[in-house]
Amino acid sequence: MKINKLRQLPRLLAFAAVAEKGSFTRAAEVLGVTKSAVSQQISLLEEELGIRVLNRTTRGVSLTALGESLLSQCQLLQDQTNRIFTDVVNAGANPQGRFAVTFPHAFESNIVIPAIEQLCLEFPGLEPELIVSDKALDIVSNNLDVAIYSGELPDSSYRALPIGAMTEIFCATPLYLHRAASPVTPESLGEHRWLATSWQQQKMPIWHVDCNKSDVIQLNPFARANTLACALKMALRHMGVVLLADVVAKPYLKTGELVHIAHRISGPHWPVYTLHAYHGEKPVHLTRFHQLVSRFFMAL
Incomplete structure (x- = not known):
């Protein structure tokens, strides 16, 4: 006889509830289902196992000898099921x-x-x-x-x-700006040493802050880096102008290590x-x- 074991699991738990409560009605209340649903589960269990696990009388239910043997195993199943759900709840409250x-x-x-x-x-x-x-x-x-x-x-x-959201802004160190000896304006950015990342292009889309319109400017990379951290480190060593996300630049602007230049324009907004x-x-x-x-x- 081939038994579908997964299908039997809810039936075994229903049997345990009836055996412990001594009543289909009280078991149904505990399980949150109807009395007829519990009765059907027990009937299907007995049919597929080929054994009777409960004696039904007008005065209630009692366990058969095989039912008593089965109950102890079902109670272990109940404990394991409760433990699984307790662990899941605890994992949600105390993730590990x-x-x-x-x-x-x-x-x-x-x-x-x-x-x-x-x-x-x-x-x-x-x-x-x-x-x-x-x-x-x-x-x-x-x-x-x-x-x-x-x-x-x-x-x-x-x-x-x-x-x-973050906006990319042009920055450089005070010492670089002193060495460059020329003002950094939107028009003159292409004349300055640009420290580019690998994903930044020479034709850079920009936003004109004062007139609220987009544009494209031509920049000439002096050096390229495959990470933003590397481009930033080169900028902090006074090697040129860098285009940084404002979330990266702000701490350095506060300390004065970098200066926000070309205020009238910004890079992409993300x-x-x-x-x-x-x-x-x-x-x-x-x-x-x-x-x-x-x-x-x-x-x-």
């Missing part, structure tokens, strides 16, 4: 294990690292794995929990939570999101991570 996040270099020092530090204080069971990359990484194929993404969203099934692949309710630590990232982003 790997939490993999990818994000561009621009968000590393002043946004993601402080957010992760606070997140681990609140959820000490987490084991963060940070993948810093200026190239967008796919969440599923790279086995990631969340990605911080800047730019227009890709056409995908991922869920996006808005963080804010929306910023937290991306995740959950279609139902998000894990509590992912929601909290998004909140923290948004807070540190807005504080810059």
